[in-house]
Amino acid sequence: xxxxxxxxxxxxxxxxxxxxxxxxxxxxxxxxxxxxxxxxxxxxxxxxxxxxxxxxxxxxxxxxxxxxxxxxxxxxxxxxxxxxxxxxxxxxxxxxxxxxxxxxxxxxxxxxxxxxxxxxxxxxxxxxxxxxxxxxxxxxxxxxxxxxxxxxxxxxxxxxxxxxxxxxxxxxxxxxxxxxxxxxxxxxxxxxxxxxxxxxxxxxxxxxxxxxxxxxxxxxxxxxxxxxxxxxxxxxxxxxxxxxxxxxxxxxxxxxxxxxxxxxxxxxxxxxxxxxxxxxxxxxxxxxxxxxxxxxxxxxxxxxxxxxxxxxxxxxxxxxxxxxxxxxxxxxxxxxxxxxxxxxxxxxxxxxxxxxxxx
Amino acid sequence: xxxxxxxxxxxxxxxxxxxxxxxxxxxxxxxxxxxxxxxxxxxxxxxxxxxxxxxxxxxxxxxxxxxxxxxxxxxxxxxxxxxxxxxxxxxxxxxxxxxxxxxxxxxxxxxxxxxxxxxxxxxxxxxxxxxxxxxxxxxxxxxxxxxxxxxxxxxxxxxxxxxxxxxxxxxxxxxxxxxxxxxxxxxxxxxxxxxxxxxxxxxxxxxxxxxxxxxxxxxxxxxxxxxxxxxxx
Numbered sequence: 001x002x003x004x005x006x007x008x009x010x011x012x013x014x015x016x017x018x019x020x021x022x023x024x025x026x027x028x029x030x031x032x033x034x035x036x037x038x039x040x041x042x043x044x045x046x047x048x049x050x051x052x053x054x055x056x057x058x059x060x061x062x063x064x065x066x067x068x069x070x071x072x073x074x075x076x077x078x079x080x081x082x083x084x085x086x087x088x089x090x091x092x093x094x095x096x097x098x099x100x101x102x103x104x105x106x107x108x109x110x111x112x113x114x115x116x117x118x119x120x121x122x123x124x125x126x127x128x129x130x131x132x133x134x135x136x137x138x139x140x141x142x143x144x145x146x147x148x149x150x151x152x153x154x155x156x157x158x159x160x161x162x163x164x165x166x167x168x169x170x171x172x173x174x175x176x177x178x179x180x181x182x183x184x185x186x187x188x189x190x191x192x193x194x195x196x197x198x199x200x201x202x203x204x205x206x207x208x209x210x211x212x213x214x215x216x217x218x219x220x221x222x223x224x225x226x227x228x229x230x231x232x233x234x235x236x237x238x239x240x241x242x243x244x245x246x247x248x249x250x251x252x253x254x255x256x257x258x259x260x261x262x263x264x265x266x267x268x269x270x271x272x273x274x275x276x277x278x279x280x281x282x283x284x285x286x287x288x289x290x291x292x293x294x295x296x297x298x299x300x301x302x303x304x305x306x307x308x309x310x311x312x313x314x315x316x317x318x319x320x321x322x323x324x325x326x327x328x329x330x331x332x333x334x335x336x337x338x339x340x341x342x343x344x345x346x347x348x349x350x351x352x353x354x355x356x357x358x359x
Numbered sequence: 360x361x362x363x364x365x366x367x368x369x370x371x372x373x374x375x376x377x378x379x380x381x382x383x384x385x386x387x388x389x390x391x392x393x394x395x396x397x398x399x400x401x402x403x404x405x406x407x408x409x410x411x412x413x414x415x416x417x418x419x420x421x422x423x424x425x426x427x428x429x430x431x432x433x434x435x436x437x438x439x440x441x442x443x444x445x446x447x448x449x450x451x452x453x454x455x456x457x458x459x460x461x462x463x464x465x466x467x468x469x470x471x472x473x474x475x476x477x478x479x480x481x482x483x484x485x486x487x488x489x490x491x492x493x494x495x496x497x498x499x500x501x502x503x504x505x506x507x508x509x510x511x512x513x514x515x516x517x518x519x520x521x522x523x524x525x526x527x528x529x530x531x532x533x534x535x536x537x538x539x540x541x542x543x544x545x546x547x548x549x550x551x552x553x554x555x556x557x558x559x560x561x562x563x564x565x566x567x568x569x570x571x572x573x574x575x576x577x578x579x580x581x582x583x584x585x586x587x588x589x590x591x592x
Contacts, residue, residue, distance in 0.1 A: 359385060
């Protein structure tokens with residue numbers, strides 16, 4: 001589990017430190033304070049271990065370059081969009097603490113022809129990853145490709161690092177862009193979900209949280225192609241035609257069901273959600289997080305989400321931490337940890353925790 | 360700059376949401392009436408001063424929890440104020456109780472320094488905490504509270520005699536004993552039996568005898584002055 005993180009020179013964040021992370025971590029704060037950037041930074045860090053997006057969106061770095069603007073940016077043309085102030089002269093650095101003496105330092109360098117990420121896992125020799133050729137190198141011997149396994153052997157990468165790799169490789173970034181193209185996530189996730197019959201969990205959430213009397217989910221030919229459809233008592237309906245709230249819930253639950261010993265990064269889970277649907281989806285996400293030992297990071301503007309997560313987390317014995325983020329003019333992001341009891345005390349005093357920058 | 364009263368939260372929501380509000384200092388009162396009276400009598404604060412209450416909690420330990428949360432979570436507040444009723448304690452005992460509660464909640468407070476007989480200064484997380492203990496010890500009542508000052512304003516305005524207060528207190532104690540209720544009498548009971556609403560009375564007196572009101576509530580005025588003094592503008 002991630003205990004603490006530090007981010008330098010990434011997107012809108014010049015510098016940011018966050019500690020006391022727990023099972024479920026909620027990021028709140030005004031617009032443009034860096035909540036999404038924190039999720040994106042973790043996702044970028046995961047690219048050091050697995051370049052391909054687990055939800056079918058291609059390579060992670062290109063996805064990060066394009067997820068908002070969709071302007072076809074590439075590493076060669078527009079990589080500086082990832083850097084704070086568009087200045088790629090210094091590496092983006094993401095330092096992640098997975099436990100005592102378990103720190104992984106990830107660098108994204110702009111001065112190479114191809115994006116490369118170096119891993120400096122404390123006790124071992126620094127390793128550089130070249131995205132272009134998908135090879136690992138000894139940093140000191142740049143140009144001499146060494147297969148990962150051999151580097152691992154040579155540098156005696158310990159168990160801790162291997163566990164860390166498992167943690168980062170499985171990391172999924174769930175955002176509302178998936179609603180525009182649920183097909184990719186469906187293609188990636190549905191079969192493995194069926195193999196473990198985890199589709200039942202999706203069905204359960206849709207039935208109980210979204211007022212849909214769905215009997216089953218299956219594939220049907222429609223418009224000359226195979227599409228996922230929900231079987232209702234009298235008819236069937238394409239998943240594409242369900243409401244946005246239900247579709248976002250499907251993506252979240254599918255990803256959470258398959259994630260194990262890793263982290264889920266979820267941008268605004270409350271998007272398009274009625275509180276009833278949100279409560280049911282959160283309940284399932286937290287159940288799966290507990291079962292699969294998955295850490296969750298969520299950004300939100302919803303006080304309902306904070307309250308529901310705290311309550312469900314308490315029921316399930318999971319730690320829930322809410323962090324209020326604020327950014328100064330120079331890009332330094334500050335986080336204040338708000339305990340559930342603090343939120344209630346502030347509410348008693350008429351202070352909405354989302355406006356903590358008032359005080 | 361007027362006061363910003365944080366409660367009721369629903370009324371303030373639009374203002375907070377639409378305007379980027381930042382506070383310099385915040386006063387935490389025991390109850391809504393204390394907050395309302397402070398706002399009325401203290402005049403223009405001259406700083407961005409928020410006033411709120413902790414919903415009528417009277418246990419000093421609990422008030423300390425609220426102050427501790429503010430001290431821990433705030434980044435912008437230059438100073439904090441607490442307005443509590445003396446009740447049946449000496450002002451210094453009341454102020455000391457708050458400081459002890461803060462320490463028990465893990466907040467560094469420094470030493471408690473008296474500013475006056477019923478106004479005290481401590482430190483919370485490196486910023487001044489001004490504690491104002493409401494109540495007039497010279498009134499013949501059993502528990503002292505902010506409504507003591509309303510009675511004093513009525514006395515200063517010549518609308519009430521100290522002997523009336525004494526007489527009403529004794530009568531109320533007698534009635535309480537007959538009813539086998541607590542014989543403790545405070546200014547709230549006296550205003551109640553006189554059919555007077557404290558906030559309405561202060562509003563009325565402010566329009567005709569503002570000097571008397573400010574004198575009667577001088578410690579509250581001083582509280583705001585102290586907070587202003589500790590807040591660079």
